[in-house]
Amino acid sequence: MEFNFKGRDIINGYDFTTQELCHIMDTAMIYEKRVKSGEAIKDCEGMLVATLFFEPSTRTRLSFNSAIQRVGASTIDLGNASVSSQAKGETWQDTLRTVDGYVDAIVMRHPQDGSAIEAAEIAQHPLINGGDGKRQHPTQALLDIYTIRKELGHIGGQTITFLGDLKYGRTVHSLGYFMQQFGNKMIFASPDELKMPEDITKDLRSKGADITETSDVREALRQSDLVYVTRVQRERFPDEESYLRCKGSYILDRKMVMETNPNITIMHPLPRVDEIATDVDTLPGAAYFRQAHNGMYLRMALLGLVTGRI
Numbered sequence: 001m002e003f004n005f006k007g008r009d010i011i012n013g014y015d016f017t018t019q020e021l022c023h024i025m026d027t028a029m030i031y032e033k034r035v036k037s038g039e040a041i042k043d044c045e046g047m048l049v050a051t052l053f054f055e056p057s058t059r060t061r062l063s064f065n066s067a068i069q070r071v072g073a074s075t076i077d078l079g080n081a082s083v084s085s086q087a088k089g090e091t092w093q094d095t096l097r098t099v100d101g102y103v104d105a106i107v108m109r110h111p112q113d114g115s116a117i118e119a120a121e122i123a124q125h126p127l128i129n130g131g132d133g134k135r136q137h138p139t140q141a142l143l144d145i146y147t148i149r150k151e152l153g154h155i156g157g158q159t160i161t162f163l164g165d166l167k168y169g170r171t172v173h174s175l176g177y178f179m180q181q182f183g184n185k186m187i188f189a190s191p192d193e194l195k196m197p198e199d200i201t202k203d204l205r206s207k208g209a210d211i212t213e214t215s216d217v218r219e220a221l222r223q224s225d226l227v228y229v230t231r232v233q234r235e236r237f238p239d240e241e242s243y244l245r246c247k248g249s250y251i252l253d254r255k256m257v258m259e260t261n262p263n264i265t266i267m268h269p270l271p272r273v274d275e276i277a278t279d280v281d282t283l284p285g286a287a288y289f290r291q292a293h294n295g296m297y298l299r300m301a302l303l304g305l306v307t308g309r310i
């Protein structure tokens with residue numbers, strides 16, 4: 001099958017065919033093998049990629065910066081907004097327009113919902129969404145499905161629990177679409193205040209997704225092959241009071257895993273605050289640091305594909 005990713009923007013979790021998702025994962029797998037064999041990869045030699053993060057990031061920024069260099073490209077980074085022209089009052093749109101003239105592709109994260117869509121319209125070069133507000137985070141969801149396939153041996157026909165802040169957590173907003181595409185059953189387990197937005201649940205169901213919503217975490221764990229935990233997204237709450245009401249309302253610890261489903265695979269996009277106790281980390285199913293590591297290969301694949309070099 002022929003795929004055409006060259007020049008493409010990566011904006012939403014619902015923009016891919018299932019064949020494209022498989023092709024991206026296969027490409028990541030090849031990059032993983034090439035990196036592990038010690039090859040000095042030059043696929044994107046001579047290219048320059050910008051990382052513009054208008055919101056805090058550790059993994060997404062660093063794994064993109066690693067991936068950019070690992071495919072043989074060079075990178076420029078906006079750095080801390082307080083030392084760039086942002087501090088002088090420049091709009092992010094103007095910053096983006098300027099940087100677009102320097103580089104071959106752009107990775108951008110911004111706190112505003114929908115900023116990635118606007119950015120893709122402004123930029124002439126491929127725009128990769130590294131998270132736009134509470135809306136979408138497609139590259140995280142791509143590395144998540146790559147991880148699910150590696151951890152469970154295949155993807156499809158499984159039951160996945162999403163546990164946590166499903167309202168503001170953008171990673172599950174993207175991942176839900178991939179789960180639907182692969183025919184995975186989903187259980188949404190969250191405090192009432194942090195339920196998956198109704199428009200997303202409705203949209204997923206209209207596409208045929210099998211979704212159960214519950215607040216019974218133990219029962220959800222018993223029924224699942226995998227649990228995907230998210231942190232309470234403090235920075236997106238309207239006020240501190242509503243955050244405090246939700247803080248600590250779900251915590252996965254070793255005892256709970258052992259009592260409900262000792263073989264369950266556990267994922268988390270990170271950063272973790274307190275929603276997974278550290279005594280879970282040594283369980284064989286605790287996959288979240290392997291998941292973060294997979295992000296680099298997946299992002300190498302995306303860069304190779306959108307620049308048309310592979």
Ligand code: NCD
Pocket residue numbers: 059060131137140169170171230231233269270271
């Ligand atoms: C996630 C994000 O930024 O949405 N982090 C990440 O990219 N790995 C999840 C989070 O911040 O909780």
